[in-house]
Amino acid sequence: xxxxxxxxxxxxxxxxxxxxxxxxxxxxxxxxxxxxxxxxxxxxxxxxxxxxxxxxxxxxxxxxxxxxxxxxxxxxxxxxxxxxxxxxxxxxxxxxxxxxxxxxxxxxxxxxxxxxxxxxxxxxxxxxxxxxxxxxxxxxxxxxxxxxxxxxxxxxxxxxxxxxxxxxxxxxxxxxxxxxxxxxxxxxxxxxxxxxxxxxxxxxxxxxxxxxxxxxxxxxxxxxxxxxxxxxxxxxxxxxxxxxxxxxxxxxxxxxxxxxxxxxxxxxxxxxxxxxxxxxxxxxxxxxxxxxxxxxxxxxxxxxxxxxxxxxxxxxxxxxxxxxxxxxxxxxxxxxxxxxxxxxxxxxxxxxxxxxxxxxxxxxxxxxxxxxxxxxxxxxxxxxxxxxxxxxxxxxxxxxxxxxxxxxxxxxxxxxxxxxxxxxxxxxxxxxxxxxxxxxxx
Amino acid sequence: xxxxxxxxxxxxxxxxxxxxxxxxxxxxxxxxxxxxxxxxxxxxxxxxxxxxxxxxxxxxxxxxxxxxxxxxxxxxxxxxxxxxxxxxxxxxxxxxxxxxxxxxxxxxxxxxxxxxxxxxxxxxxxxxxxxxxxxxxxxxxxxxxxxxxxxxxxxxxxxxxxxxxxxxxxxxxxxxxxxxxxxxxxxxxxxxxxxxxxxxxxxxxxxxxxxxxxxxxxxxxxxxxxxxxxxxxxxxxxxxxxxxxxxxxxxxxxxxxxxxxxxxxxxxxxxxxxxxxxxxxxxxxxxxxxxxxxxxxxxxxxxxxxxxxxxxxxxxxxxx
Numbered sequence: 001x002x003x004x005x006x007x008x009x010x011x012x013x014x015x016x017x018x019x020x021x022x023x024x025x026x027x028x029x030x031x032x033x034x035x036x037x038x039x040x041x042x043x044x045x046x047x048x049x050x051x052x053x054x055x056x057x058x059x060x061x062x063x064x065x066x067x068x069x070x071x072x073x074x075x076x077x078x079x080x081x082x083x084x085x086x087x088x089x090x091x092x093x094x095x096x097x098x099x100x101x102x103x104x105x106x107x108x109x110x111x112x113x114x115x116x117x118x119x120x121x122x123x124x125x126x127x128x129x130x131x132x133x134x135x136x137x138x139x140x141x142x143x144x145x146x147x148x149x150x151x152x153x154x155x156x157x158x159x160x161x162x163x164x165x166x167x168x169x170x171x172x173x174x175x176x177x178x179x180x181x182x183x184x185x186x187x188x189x190x191x192x193x194x195x196x197x198x199x200x201x202x203x204x205x206x207x208x209x210x211x212x213x214x215x216x217x218x219x220x221x222x223x224x225x226x227x228x229x230x231x232x233x234x235x236x237x238x239x240x241x242x243x244x245x246x247x248x249x250x251x252x253x254x255x256x257x258x259x260x261x262x263x264x265x266x267x268x269x270x271x272x273x274x275x276x277x278x279x280x281x282x283x284x285x286x287x288x289x290x291x292x293x294x295x296x297x298x299x300x301x302x303x304x305x306x307x308x309x310x311x312x313x314x315x316x317x318x319x320x321x322x323x324x325x326x327x328x329x330x331x332x333x334x335x336x337x338x339x340x341x342x343x344x345x346x347x348x349x350x351x352x353x354x355x356x357x358x359x360x361x362x363x364x365x366x367x368x369x370x371x372x373x374x375x376x377x378x379x380x381x382x383x384x385x386x387x388x389x390x391x392x393x394x395x396x397x398x399x400x401x402x403x404x405x406x407x408x409x410x411x412x413x414x415x416x417x418x419x420x421x422x423x424x425x426x427x428x429x430x431x432x433x434x435x436x437x438x439x440x441x442x
Numbered sequence: 443x444x445x446x447x448x449x450x451x452x453x454x455x456x457x458x459x460x461x462x463x464x465x466x467x468x469x470x471x472x473x474x475x476x477x478x479x480x481x482x483x484x485x486x487x488x489x490x491x492x493x494x495x496x497x498x499x500x501x502x503x504x505x506x507x508x509x510x511x512x513x514x515x516x517x518x519x520x521x522x523x524x525x526x527x528x529x530x531x532x533x534x535x536x537x538x539x540x541x542x543x544x545x546x547x548x549x550x551x552x553x554x555x556x557x558x559x560x561x562x563x564x565x566x567x568x569x570x571x572x573x574x575x576x577x578x579x580x581x582x583x584x585x586x587x588x589x590x591x592x593x594x595x596x597x598x599x600x601x602x603x604x605x606x607x608x609x610x611x612x613x614x615x616x617x618x619x620x621x622x623x624x625x626x627x628x629x630x631x632x633x634x635x636x637x638x639x640x641x642x643x644x645x646x647x648x649x650x651x652x653x654x655x656x657x658x659x660x661x662x663x664x665x666x667x668x669x670x671x672x673x674x675x676x677x678x679x680x681x682x683x684x685x686x687x688x689x690x691x692x693x694x695x696x697x698x699x700x701x702x703x704x705x706x707x708x709x710x711x712x713x714x715x716x717x718x719x720x721x722x723x724x725x726x727x728x729x730x731x732x733x734x735x736x737x738x739x740x741x742x743x744x745x746x747x748x749x750x751x752x753x754x755x756x757x758x759x760x761x762x
Contacts, residue, residue: 198648202453204551204572204620206684285444286559287451288552332530332560334550336571 002046003027004436008037009051009397013058014369015386024056026393029435034387049438051397054430055364058372058387059091059121059394060349063180063379064155064240064264064320066341067093069117070108071100076325076414078117081345084323084413086120086440088345089396089429092376092384093121096155097128104128104139106147113148120439121432122394124379126151126180129168133157138168145175150379153180155240156295158216160187166223169235173227178262178378180238183216183247184208184296193293193340197300199274203288205335208297214246221254221261228259238378239263241322243296245306252315262378263310264320267344267351270307272419274298277335282422290331290338291419294324308360311370318374321348325415343418347406349398350425357400358426364400393436402428447543447564447755450554451574452625460629461597464584466750466761475508478749483510485756488541490532490557491568492518492548497717497741498568498577502545505748511756514541529553530560537561543755546570551617564755566748572615572682577751578716579621581744582674583629585736588743589712590670602631608666610636610659610697611676611724613646615683618716619676623649636662637697640686641678659697660707667708674714675699675725690723700726704734712736 004026011022011034023040025033033040067081078095085093095112097103103112109127117123127144129152131137141152152172158181159165165179172179184191189212194200196207220237227235242248242263254261276298280289292298310316324341331338352371356362376385383392408421432440449455470478487506491499499515506513516536518524523532529548536544545566546554551573558565569575586605587593595601607626613619613635623633627650634656635646647655656662666673678688704711713725713735721727730737754761 198645201643201645202620202624202649204570204574204617287555329528332556333528334548334556335552336550 002436004047004049004433005040005043005045006049006051006056006395006397006433007040009054009056011056011387012365012368013387014365015058015373016388019365024387024395026433026436029393031387031389031391031393033389049397049431049433053399054397055400057368057396057398058385059396059432059434060089060371061092061375061385062090062321062323062345063094063318063375065093065095065323065345066098066325067095068325069099070111075327078112078119078123080412080414081323081325082120082123084343084345084411086432087412087429087442088347089349089398089432090345091121091394091396091432091434092381093123094150094379095123095125096153097126098133098156102128102132104131104133106140106143109144109147109149121434122384124148124150124381126153128152129154129159129179130164135159135161135164138164138171141171141175145177149177150381151178151180151238153182153240155180155182158182158184158186160185162219162223165220166227169223169237170227170231170233173233173235176380178236178238180240181216181220182240183213183220185212185215188212188215191295191340192336193295193297193338194277195274195297195299197274199278203278210244210246213244213296214250217247218250221250221259224254224259224261234260236260236262241266241269241296241320242307242310242316243269243299244303248306248310248315255315262317264318264375264378265307265311265316266320266322267348268294268298268342268419270304270311271351271355272298273301273304276419280419288335289419290333290335291342291417293335293338293340294322294342295340308356311356312360312362312366317378319348319352319370320375321345325413326417327415331417341417343411343413343415345413346411347418347420347423347425349429350404350406350427351420353400353427354425393433395433396429397431398427398429400427404428445558445562445564447758448558448566449576449751450558450565450567452576452579452621455576455625457597457599457628460580460583463580463747463750463754464597466753467584467746470749470753471746478508479510481509481753482506482756485511485542486540487511487513487543487545487752488536489513489515489545490536491515492523493569495547495568497744498547501741501745502566502568502748505745506752508749509752511752529556533557533561537563543752566751566755569617571617573617573620575617575621577744577747578618579625581740581747582622582714582716583625584743584747585714585740586672586712589736589739599628599630601629602626605630605670605672606632606634606666606668607672607674608634608636608662609674609676610662610699611641612678613637613642613676615679616676620649622674623653627651627653634662634665638693640688660703663703663707666711671708671711672714673699673708673711675719676716677718677720677724694723698724698726699729701728701732704729704732714740716740
C-alpha cells in the first residue's frame with residue numbers, strides 16, 4: 001500500500017474550487033485526502049513531498065502531442081517524449097496518430113499503448129479518423145474505442161470532404177467521443193509554415209491564409225449544427241491549435257448557440273508572431289528561422305492577442321502543446337524544405353505563467369484549469385485534471401514565482417527544435433507525480 | 443550571427459555602407475587592370491548555383507577574375523546536390539576545399555542564411571527564391587545615379603529626392619522588386635508598384651516607406667514622366683507562378699511598355715529591366731533598344747558593383 005503526503009503547499013484545484021494552503025494524501029495511486037495544513041501529519045506515509053512555497057496542482061494534461069513512435073524514433077520515442085512531458089509537469093498526454101504506420105488500426109493502437117513502450121506518464125491516444133489519414137474511408141471507430149481511443153483525428157491533415165467529416169462526427173458522437181480537427185483548407189492555401197501577410201511577402205515566402213483555418217472551422221460548426229438538428233445527436237467537435245481571430249469568433253458564437261464545440265491553443269501561438277520567422281532565436285538574429293515554422297503558422301500580433309483573449313474569457317478550453325519533435329538535420333535546411341513543428345512539453349507551463357499570467361493577468365488557477373481540468377474534459381478523462389478525493393493521484397508541484405531560462409540542450413526530448421532556447425520562463429516544476437509516484441524532480 | 447562581408451539582404455543595410463560600396467566600385471573601376479588583379483590574388487571564391495543564370499553568374503565570375511581570385515562553379519546539375527547532399531554539407535565541402543567566400547543563387551528564400559550559419563563564410567546572395575537580389579538593387583542604383591546625372595550628390599537619404607521609380611509587372615515573384623522597393627525609398631525615391639492584383643498583392647505596399655500601389659499603368663507612367671523618373675519592367679516568372687493563370691493578351695494590353703506609352707506619358711524616363719526580358723511581352727522590342735533604355739548599362743554596372751562586393755567580402759579592412 002503506497003502512500004505519499006504532499007505538504008505545506010498552496011493547492012490550486014479549480015475543478016473542486018480549492019485555492020489555498022492544503023496538505024494532500026495519496027494512497028494506492030489515488031487522492032485519499034485533502035486537508036488543512038498539518039491535519040494529516042499523524043498519518044504514516046512511505047514518502048513525504050515538502051511543497052512549501054510551491055503550488056500543488058493537478059498533473060497537467062496535454063491533448064495534443066506527437067511522440068513519433070512507431071516509425072520515427074530518431075525524432076522521439078514514447079519513452080523520451082513522456083520523459084519530456086514529466087519534466088514539463090504533464091502527467092497525461094494524448095498521442096496523435098501520424099506515426100509510421102498511421103495509428104488507424106486497433107493493433108497499432110494496442111502497440112502504442114503497450115507498457116513495453118515505457119511511457120513515464122499516463123499515455124492515451126487519438127487514432128486516425130480515416131484510414132491512413134487520407135480523408136476518405138473512416139477507420140473502425142468501435143474497435144478503436146474498445147482499444148482505448150479517446151477520440152479520433154487526422155491531425156496534420158484536415159478531413160476536407162463534407163460527407164466524411166459529417167459521418168465521422170456522427171459516429172464518434174454515438175460512442176461519446178470527440179473528433180479533433182486540424183483546421184486547414186489545403187485547397188486554398190499552401191501549408192507553408194508562415195502566415196500570409198506582410199512578413200511572408202517581405203521574405204518572399206508563400207503564406208497560409210487566415211481563411212484556410214476559418215473556412216474549415218466554419219464548415220465543421222455547420223456540420224455539428226446539422227447533425228444535432230437532423231439526427232438529434234450532440235456531436236463533439238474539437239478544433240486543434242486555433243491560431244486566428246476569425247476562427248475564434250466562429251467558435252465563440254457556436255458556443256453561445258450551445259453547440260458542443262471545444263478548442264485548444266498552443267503556447268507558441270500566444271507567445272510569438274510571424275515576425276519570429278523573419279528574426280527568430282532569443283537574439284532575433286536567426287533569419288528564416290525553421291524553429292518558428294509550424295502548422296498552423298505563427299500569426300500576426302492581432303491574432304496572438306485574440307488567442308490570449310480567448311484563453312482568458314473561456315472561449316478556448318485548453319492549452320495544448322502540439323509537441324512536434326524533429327531531428328536537427330531536418331530543421332537545418334532551407335525554410336521551405338523544413339518540416340513543420342516544434343517541441344513544447346517543457347516550455348508550456350513556463351510560457352503560460354509568464355505570458356498569460358504575468359503579462360496578461362491570468363490567475364494561477366485559470367492557467368491550471370486551462371492545463372488540467374480543461375483538457376481532461378475534452379477527452380473525457382475525468383479522473384485526470386483534478387485533485388478531489390478518489391481522483392488519480394497525479395500532481396505537479398511548481399514554484400510559480402521562479403524565473404528561469406530554458407536551455408534546449410538540457411531537454412529530455414530526443415529533439416531540440418524549439419524557438420524558446422534561451423527564452424525567459426516563469427514558474428519551475430519541482431516535482432511531477434503520477435499515481436502517487438514521483439516521475440520527475442526539478 | 444551575421445558574418446562580416448556577407449551581403450544577403452538590403453534590409454538593414456546602412457546607407458553609409460551603400461555609399462562606401464559605391465565609392466569602392468568607382469575606385470576599382472578607375473584602377474589599372476594589372477593592379478586590380480593583385481587585390482585578391484591567390485584567394486578562392488566558390489559560385490554555388492541552384493538556378494540558371496546568365497548575367498549574375500558571369501559578372502560575379504568575371505569580377506572575381508578581375509581581382510585575381512580563383513573561382514570554381516558548382517551547379518545543382520552535375521554535382522552531388524543531385525544525389526541529395528544538403529546545402530549545409532555542400533557549403534562545408536566547399537569550405538574544406540578552400541573557398542573563402544560563397545556566391546549563392548538558390549530557389550528557396552533564405553537559403554543564404556542557412557549557408558552562412560553552416561559555414562561561417564561570407565555569403566553573397568546572387569538571388570534567393572522570391573526574397574532578395576541585393577547586388578541587383580545596388581547596380582540598379584548605380585545605373586540611376588549615372589543616367590540621371592546624380593553623381594555629384596552625396597549618397598544619403600536625400601540622394602533620390604524627387605525621383606519616381608515605377609516597378610511594373612510580376613512583383614509577387616520578384617526578388618529584384620523586393621530589393622529595390624526596400625532600398626530605394628530609404629534614399630529618397632518615390633517607388634510606385636504597378637501590376638494586376640494576382641501579381642501584386644496589397645501587402646507589397648508595406649515593403650518600404652511611402653511605397654504606393656498604382657494599378658493603372660498609364661497613370662503610373664504619367665507620374666513617372668512628371669519629373670526625373672525610371673520605368674523598371676519585370677518579366678512574368680512562369681517558373682514561380684505555381685498554378686496561377688495569367689491572360690497574357692490582356693496583360694500585354696494593360697502593362698506592356700510600348701513606344702507609344704513611353705513617348706506619350708514619360709518621354710524622358712529611364713527604362714530599366716533586370717533581365718532576362720521577354721521582348722514583346724512586358725516590353726516592346728523597340729523600347730528595349732530605345733535611347734532611354736539603360737538595360738545594357740545595368741549589366742555593366744553589375745560587373746563593377748560585384749568587384750566591390752567581392753573585395754568587401756574577402757578584404758573587409760581594405761573595403762572599409
